[in-house]
Amino acid sequence: MNTTVWIVDSYEEALAKNIVIVSLGFIINVINGMLVLTFFSNPMFSRDSRYILYIHLVINDMLMICVSVILYVLTYAAPVVNASLCYILMILGKVFFMITPLNLAGMAIERFIAICKPLYHSQICTPQRTYFFICFLWCLGAISSMVNIIISLVTQPLSFFRSFIFCYPTYMFPSKAHDDHYTASLVIYMSVVWIIISYTYCRVIFTARKAVSKGSANKARNTILLHGVQLLLCMLSFINPFMHTVIVPLFPLQRTKITFCFYVFSNIMPRLLSPLIYGVRDEKFMKQMKRFFTFKVIIVKIVPSHLHT
Secondary structure (H helix, E strand, C coil): CCCCCCCCCCHHHHHHHHHHHHHHHHHHHHHHHHHHHHHHCHHHHHHHHHHHHHHHHHHHHHHHHHHHHHHHHHHHCEEEEHHHHHHHHHHHHHCCCCCHHHHHHHHHHHHHHCCCCCCCHHHCCCHHHHHHHHHHHHHHHHHHHHHHHHHHHHHHHHHHHHHHHECCCCCCCCCCCCCCCHHHHHHHHHHHHHHHHHHHHHHHHHHHHHCHHHHHHHHHHHHHHHHHHHHHHHHHHHHHHHHHHHHHHCCCCHHEEEEEEHHHHHHHHHHHHHHHHHHHHHHHHHHHHHHHCCCCCCCCCCCCCCCCC
């Protein structure tokens, strides 16, 4: 008979990992929450498609963090949960995860129009069209999950959704049981987004060489390059299963530690770095953020009453 060795964390190690994940998730959402408050503190941002797409990225990442942390804690605290609850959490997590690269593509297209088609930017990139585009992103992001829901409803009896199962989110943690359909759709999404960002970057570079205002063109080029870096951070989750397959066999006794490190650097940290870097680079946004969160000290001068007489 074949024997399977299942490596389980000790209580102290499991507790430490969960404390780290919950703390990081809380800190990241607090910082991103400050970015959201800054956006709504000034009506100017809600009239600019660039900032609308940016804050949508931040809010989506906050939701992704919440679902991701809940699922991570559940794998330790209650690995066997109701099937319906597990499906809902995993579907939400997949949709949030899919939205990020699509949103980055939209932000790159907006910068491309602003630099290469400046006369049409105000007509094309209106707030109404931006909100419509965001709805379109959610529809695209939900396609893969909707297919999984339909397949589950057709192949599984209704009693299955009332049963208790192991809730192991394959989109977050590497696994041999990784969803092939989800992987294929993710490859398509990432490939399309990478093509869009590469194309817009090349066009902006070409435009920057001929532009009279070199500063704005170069800034847009750097912004699109940052979108590429953000996309690479998102792609870390995609290469997780392959890295896991290569590295874990070399250190089989450290499997849980390796999985934990992969999870932190591919699912948690990018949700802080990419929105924060983008927000810090924007002068208008940082100026409003400093103004909104700066505590004003009021100095009251007390004058003795006899001086008034």
